[in-house]
Amino acid sequence: MPVALLLLPYFIYKLMEIRSVITKSDLKRFIKLPYKLYKNDPVWIPPLRTEQSGQFNPRQNPTLDHCEFSLFLLLDNNEVIGRIAAFIDRLALETWKEEVGLFGYYECIENSEAAEMLMESAATWLRNKGMKIMRGPWSFVSQEWGLVIEGFVPPPVLMAPYNPSYYESHMVSFNLHKIKDLLVYYLSVKEGYTIPDRIMTMTDDVAQRYGISVRNVDMKNYDKDVQHVIDLSNKSLINNWGYTSVTKAEAEAVARDLKPILQPKGVIFAEDKEGNPVGFAIALPDVNKLLKGLNGRLFPFGWLKLLLGLSKLCSYRLFALGVLPEYHGKGIDSLLYRALCESLYTPETWMEINYVLEDNAPMNNAIHKLNAKPLRKYRIYQKEL
Numbered sequence: 001m002p003v004a005l006l007l008l009p010y011f012i013y014k015l016m017e018i019r020s021v022i023t024k025s026d027l028k029r030f031i032k033l034p035y036k037l038y039k040n041d042p043v044w045i046p047p048l049r050t051e052q053s054g055q056f057n058p059r060q061n062p063t064l065d066h067c068e069f070s071l072f073l074l075l076d077n078n079e080v081i082g083r084i085a086a087f088i089d090r091l092a093l094e095t096w097k098e099e100v101g102l103f104g105y106y107e108c109i110e111n112s113e114a115a116e117m118l119m120e121s122a123a124t125w126l127r128n129k130g131m132k133i134m135r136g137p138w139s140f141v142s143q144e145w146g147l148v149i150e151g152f153v154p155p156p157v158l159m160a161p162y163n164p165s166y167y168e169s170h171m172v173s174f175n176l177h178k179i180k181d182l183l184v185y186y187l188s189v190k191e192g193y194t195i196p197d198r199i200m201t202m203t204d205d206v207a208q209r210y211g212i213s214v215r216n217v218d219m220k221n222y223d224k225d226v227q228h229v230i231d232l233s234n235k236s237l238i239n240n241w242g243y244t245s246v247t248k249a250e251a252e253a254v255a256r257d258l259k260p261i262l263q264p265k266g267v268i269f270a271e272d273k274e275g276n277p278v279g280f281a282i283a284l285p286d287v288n289k290l291l292k293g294l295n296g297r298l299f300p301f302g303w304l305k306l307l308l309g310l311s312k313l314c315s316y317r318l319f320a321l322g323v324l325p326e327y328h329g330k331g332i333d334s335l336l337y338r339a340l341c342e343s344l345y346t347p348e349t350w351m352e353i354n355y356v357l358e359d360n361a362p363m364n365n366a367i368h369k370l371n372a373k374p375l376r377k378y379r380i381y382q383k384e385l
Contacts, residue, residue, distance in 0.1 A: 016081070016114060018121045021071035027056060029080050030071055033107050035296060036080075043155050044162055045288040046296040051257075055140050062249035063140045066091040068129070071105070072121045074114055082108035082115070086122035087140075088129055095244045101131030101385070102138040104145075106163075108170060115170035123174075127385045135179065135382040137161065142254065143319060143355070145242070146182050147171065151376020157286045157317040157352050161378060168379075176381035180241060182355035183364065185372035187341065189349040195341055196371055203338045206331035212278065214339040217267035226255040228269065228277045229320075236279070236322035241357055242380070261287055261310060265343045270323070270332055279323035281336040283344060283351060285313040314346045318353045321363075333366050 021030050031052050038044035054060040056071070067089050074082030085105040092100065103122040108115050123134050137147050144159050149168050156162040187193045206212060217225050230251045237243045263285055270279040290309045294302040318340070323332045344351065353372060356363050 016074060016076045016117060018117055019073045019075055021073060026073060027053070027071070030073060030083050030105075031056075033080050033083050037107055037109070041164075043153055045155050045292050046294065048291065048294075048298065049296040050298075052296070060253070061140055062247060062253050063089075063142075065247070065249065067140065070125050072118065072125075074108065074118050076114075081111070082118045084108075084118045084122045086125040087138075088126070088131065089244065091247075092244045095238075099130065099132040100135050100382075101126030101129065101133065103134060103136035104138040104140075106137055106167070106170075108167075110164070110166050112170070112173060116174065119170070119174040119176075123383075123385060132385055133382055134176070134385055135380065137380070142246070142250070146355070146378025146380050149181075149377055149379045151184065151374075155288060155292070157315075157354060158284055158288050159319070160317065160352075160354055171379075171381045174383070176383045178379055179382040180380045181358040182378040182380070183358055183374065184355050184376040184378070185353040185367050186375045187349075187351045187353070187370070187372050189345065189347060193371070195338055196369065199334055199338060199370060202331055203335045206335050210327070210330060210332075211273035212270050212332060212335060214268055214270050214335065216264050216343065217262075217269070219264055222255070222259065225267075225269070226251060229255075229280055229282070232277055232280050232322050232324065233320070236324055239325075240360070258284065261285055263311075263313075266316060266340070268336055268339045268343060270336055270339075278327050279321075279332045279336055281321040281340050282319045283316040283340055284319045285310065286315040286317055286352070287313070289313060289315055314344070314348045314350065316344060316349075316351045318351055329362065333363065334369070337366065337370055 019026070021027050031049065035046055038046070058064040067087050069085055069087030071085050072083065073080050083105060084103060086101065086103050088101050103126070106118065108118055126134050138145055141159060144161060146161055147167055148161060148163050152165060230246055230248065234245045238245065261284065266283040266285065268281045269277050272278050287306070287310070290306050290313070294305070298306070321333060321336060323336070341351070352375060353367060355378060356367065
């Protein structure tokens with residue numbers, strides 16, 4: 001066999017190179033990669049390209065105010081075949097009291113050498129910044145964490161991760177190990193779901209015993225209700241694994257971005273006798289149902305599809321739920337679930353509860369009592385550096 005053929009794998013490997021994202025052109029290539037890798041994947045829903053680019057723009061994403069990050073491309077003969085982000089969230093460091101660096105936005109062809117190069121580039125950057133632990137996949141978007149390891153269908157809901165099954169082997173090969181699983185459930189009226197009688201009885205008793213009433217978001221006082229969500233989130237979720245306090249700028253940005261698609265019937269507050277909020281639940285219409293086939297672009301006709309379809313959506317993602325600590329264990333979470341199910345009810349209603357920490361026993365128990373069905377599982381990995 002000619003020597004050139006024997007050396008071919010070596011030269012192919014050496015042609016691959018890691019390049020830091022520096023220019024606007026580099027960033028465009030970073031953002032475009034998933035649209036190329038998944039173009040023939042029938043399950044993937046292309047997110048809006050403007051939304052994707054906004055995640056990396058400090059003027060649009062206030063999360064970057066407390067993050068230091070670096071983006072890396074993997075090139076093969078100048079063709080982008082992989083990407084990864086490494087970042088440090090200063091607010092997370094203060095909250096978690098650990099020197100944890102994060103990685104995310106991982107995409108790669110099915111090639112073990114390519115995966116190793118990408119992972120090592122992120123690990124080296126984090127190590128050089130003094131981090132002791134590498135954790136991910138993470139992102140600059142709230143509630144968009146983890147690697148899908150079970151339940152690759154149906155397609156992902158709004159602001160939820162998606163990846164090929166072979167990514168799990170990339171993580172394991174780099175000696176990343178599980179640190180936490182995130183569980184996803186669903187309810188489907190079309191499949192015959194009804195709220196169990198015991199939940200109806202129990203929540204009636206909860207409302208009467210503690211003087212709790214529920215209401216939908218008041219769109220005329222939207223900013224005031226947004227502040228209620230900020231306050232309730234930072235008080236009710238602060239002890240949840242992986243959570244960091246939501247800044248006012250972050251909450252306002254999310255509220256601004258979600259307001260055009262929000263259905264008031266999908267946002268519920270629980271209030272005490274004095275009208276003080278003690279809990280909330282937010283279910284977002286699954287706009288991904290409308291984004292399929294648009295290839296991430298609203299023009300020329302995507303905007304019309306969204307405009308005509310938004311009010312007709314009856315598929316949802318339960319995006320957030322929180323109850324003040326002093327009301328934990330009193331059934332307020334079940335009351336919120338019930339109120340949300342009743343508010344969103346149609347013969348076609350489908351709701352994905354995305355996600356619940358695997359070791360959040362009270363929340364998982366409440367969901368099981370609701371007779372929700374398991375749907376998928378995300379995994380967060382980490383390794384010592």
